[in-house]
Amino acid sequence: MSITLIWSTLILGLLYGLLVLGVFLTFRILNYADLSVDGSLPLGAAITATLIFNGMNPFLATLLAIPLGALAGLITGILHTRFSITPLLSGILTMIGLYSINLRIMSRPNVTLLRHDTIFDLLASATGLSLRLSQSVVALAVIVAAVVGLYLFLNTELGQALRGTGDNEVMLRSLGVNTDRMKILGLAISNALVALSGAMIAQYQGFADINMGIGMIIIGLASVIIGEVALGVRSIFGRLCAVVAGSILYRLAIALVLRISFIDYTDLKLFTALLVTIALISPEISKKFRPAPNLALLEHKTGGVERAGN
Amino acid sequence: MLQIHNLYKVFHIGEINEKMALQKINLLLKPGEFVTVIGGNGAGKSTLLNCIAGVHLPEKGTILLDGKEITHLPDYRRAGSICRIFQDPMIGTAASLTVEENLALALRRGQRRRLTRAITRSERELFRQKLAVLELGLEGRLTTPVKLLSGGQRQALALLMATLVRPKLALLDEHTASLDPKTALRVLHLTRTLFEKENITTLMITHNMEQALELGRRLIMLHEGSLILDVNDGERDGLTVPKLVELFHAASGEQLHNDRLLLH
Numbered sequence: 286m287s288i289t290l291i292w293s294t295l296i297l298g299l300l301y302g303l304l305v306l307g308v309f310l311t312f313r314i315l316n317y318a319d320l321s322v323d324g325s326l327p328l329g330a331a332i333t334a335t336l337i338f339n340g341m342n343p344f345l346a347t348l349l350a351i352p353l354g355a356l357a358g359l360i361t362g363i364l365h366t367r368f369s370i371t372p373l374l375s376g377i378l379t380m381i382g383l384y385s386i387n388l389r390i391m392s393r394p395n396v397t398l399l400r401h402d403t404i405f406d407l408l409a410s411a412t413g414l415s416l417r418l419s420q421s422v423v424a425l426a427v428i429v430a431a432v433v434g435l436y437l438f439l440n441t442e443l444g445q446a447l448r449g450t451g452d453n454e455v456m457l458r459s460l461g462v463n464t465d466r467m468k469i470l471g472l473a474i475s476n477a478l479v480a481l482s483g484a485m486i487a488q489y490q491g492f493a494d495i496n497m498g499i500g501m502i503i504i505g506l507a508s509v510i511i512g513e514v515a516l517g518v519r520s521i522f523g524r525l526c527a528v529v530a531g532s533i534l535y536r537l538a539i540a541l542v543l544r545i546s547f548i549d550y551t552d553l554k555l556f557t558a559l560l561v562t563i564a565l566i567s568p569e570i571s572k573k574f575r576p577a578p579n580l581a582l583l584e585h586k587t588g589g590v591e592r593a594g595n
Numbered sequence: 596m597l598q599i600h601n602l603y604k605v606f607h608i609g610e611i612n613e614k615m616a617l618q619k620i621n622l623l624l625k626p627g628e629f630v631t632v633i634g635g636n637g638a639g640k641s642t643l644l645n646c647i648a649g650v651h652l653p654e655k656g657t658i659l660l661d662g663k664e665i666t667h668l669p670d671y672r673r674a675g676s677i678c679r680i681f682q683d684p685m686i687g688t689a690a691s692l693t694v695e696e697n698l699a700l701a702l703r704r705g706q707r708r709r710l711t712r713a714i715t716r717s718e719r720e721l722f723r724q725k726l727a728v729l730e731l732g733l734e735g736r737l738t739t740p741v742k743l744l745s746g747g748q749r750q751a752l753a754l755l756m757a758t759l760v761r762p763k764l765a766l767l768d769e770h771t772a773s774l775d776p777k778t779a780l781r782v783l784h785l786t787r788t789l790f791e792k793e794n795i796t797t798l799m800i801t802h803n804m805e806q807a808l809e810l811g812r813r814l815i816m817l818h819e820g821s822l823i824l825d826v827n828d829g830e831r832d833g834l835t836v837p838k839l840v841e842l843f844h845a846a847s848g849e850q851l852h853n854d855r856l857l858l859h
């Protein structure tokens with residue numbers, strides 16, 4: 286692989302890292318498989334690309350993706366908590382609805398930004414950096430801000446209540462936490478990150494496409510799994526860094542696979558699906574990555590009490 | 596303290612499997628009273644506690660805590676004054692969080708969660724002191740994930756968490772039932788130090804008749820959703836396990852076949 290290819294793969298890995306952090310937050314912290322990300326990533330891309338296309342300042346256009354993504358998460362959360370729709374289905378409902386909304390926003394299947402300045406161009410011209418360097422700086426700055434921000438948040442009273450909600454909802458309610466609200470909050474933050482990821486990726490690749498969200502949840506999961514297996518850390522901060530690393534490793538793996546002559550770009554989704562499947566069924570890993578078995582139920586069935594570390 | 600008037604709870608209303616889980620329950624608890632609750636399987640003991648905690652909303656009747664009506668308040672909004680311990684040690688603590696994180700969550704029971712640091716240094720010191728009382732060596736394991744603790748350790752931690760903020764009312768549902776006899780005894784001892792000696796108003800469900808007579812000064816018995824026995828003070832002190840079984844027969848007019856009550 287050429288240096289340029291590796292470099293652009295790294296940048297892409299960082300930008301998708303925002304998506305992966307979002308998926309990590311719902312899937313790992315909240316224990317909620319949220320499929321709305323397949324709609325909220327293109328939502329961020331669509332809104333930002335359209336606004337830039339129509340002459341808005343790219344920084345502002347990028348920032349606007351954040352509240353819109355949060356709104357998408359909010360809707361999924363309300364569908365689940367208020368109306369007791371299963372997590373999977375509430376995510377799918379949001380995702381499907383967003384497909385039409387994204388088309389409305391763009392008013393065509395894709396918007397190209399070739400003749401328009403993106404945040405990367407603006408930074409390059411303002412600082413005199415090369416485009417490549419300015420892309421790297423922005424990507425790095427955003428992902429560091431996201432990791433540090435999430436880390437700090439998860440160690441606040443609110444963030445801790447959110448983590449507890451994903452772990453043991455009954456207990457959190459008995460401690461006075463409105464767990465429905467925690468889930469909505471987690472979904473909103475997650476989808477805000479995902480939409481921001483879409484906004485950045487659209488500018489990086491120079492276009493937004495209505496189909497760019499397909500399979501994002503699996504890419505997110507694959508990256509989370511790769512990161513956790515590769516780095517195997519336990520602290521919250523370590524895990525956040527690990528999943529971003531997972532995003533980069535995933536992109537590198539994709540870049541390598543694409544070099545195999547008979548593999549087409551369109552085969553990538555199959556490759557990713559296989560990757561996640563292997564991870565989920567391989568016994569060592571599956572212990573860590575399938576939704577944690579309900580210990581409480583297990584206890585009742587076996588009638589015993591766990592005695593680890595005693 | 597706790598006033599329950601004419602409480603009814605029905606499950607699956609209007610369906611063929613309609614179940615009257617509680618009927619015409621009247622109960623008054625004085626401040627500081629420690630009450631043990633007994634009754635056969637399906638008698639409605641857990642349902643009663645769940646209604647008081649707000650997990651189930653009753654069909655009829657009122658529940659007042661400290662003179663304030665809480666009958667229809669959602670569970671998380673009563674949690675500031677009511678603490679609960681469950682039979683399953685896994686439910687009373689959050690497995691993937693550390694010992695100190697669990698305690699910090701409990702320290703803010705009933706409070707609004709803010710965007711401030713979850714654990715301060717002085718709180719950590721407080722946790723160490725409180726954990727030392729348990730005599731399980733947990734004071735040196737503040738950052739251990741709770742899933743690495745034994746069931747007994749987790750239940751002891753749950754007891755501490757429940758009393759970290761003094762509750763107006765404690766609801767214990769067979770909280771020693773899934774522990775081995777030795778650990779159960781230890782947790783029972785802790786129950787005495789943390790709840791009974793502290794004069795925390797408590798309702799404790801147990802299937803163990805000896806336990807039921809050992810703790811507190813008042814005992815109530817449920818049968819098929821009704822409160823069929825309520826004895827306290829002198830009357831209760833004179834009770835023995837055989838007498839209690841006899842009382843149960845008399846009150847319910849039934850033989851105790853195959854019932855878990857007999858097994859203890």
Ligand SMILES: Nc1ncnc2c1ncn2[C@@H]1O[C@H](COP(=O)(O)OP(=O)(O)OP(=O)(O)O)[C@@H](O)[C@H]1O
Pocket residue numbers: 606607614615616634635636637638639640641642643
């Ligand atoms: N959530 C529920 N939905 C439907 N029926 C329920 C529910 N909870 C309890 N019941 C029914 O209400 C009755 C009382 O149950 P409850 O759990 O209160 O009994 P219990 O006295 O705690 O018994 P045990 O000693 O076995 O714990 C039972 O017949 C039970 O099947």
Ligand SMILES: [Mg+2]
Pocket residue numbers: 640641642768
């Ligand atoms: Mg019960």
